Amino acid sequence: MKTILVVDDDEAIRMLLKEELEEEGYKVLIAINARDALKMVETEPLDLVILDIRMPGMDGLEALPRILGIKEGLPVILNSAYTHYQESFMSWAADAYVVKSSDLTELKEKIKELVTR
Secondary structure (H helix, E strand, O other), X not given: OXXXXXXXXXXXXXXXXXXXXXXXXXXXXXXXXXXXXHHHHHHOOOOEEEEOXXXXXXXXXXXXXHHHHHOXXXXXXXXXXXXXXXHOHHHHHOOEEEEOOOOOHHHHHHHXXXXXX
């Protein structure tokens, strides 16, 4: 079973993703901020990270290189409601950028693609 870490400060989004991805057969771990996520990346055997960008404290763009510094090659999907971050040089290190939507089809497709390569 593949393990996915969902990092988002919005509880409703965390719970939605957890429920939907568990239905798809993934083990889902939750972090409410980037600092907690970094600790989990160090200690948990992860197959993929779904990372929000706008969070209090450390944002996702600041956390991304730190995550990759801990586990090089760990696939990361940036998942944000804001499209303008796609143009940010910092977001290019992610394996995918998915704009948040109530339709999780694109996100699920990216996850499947990244955990099976």
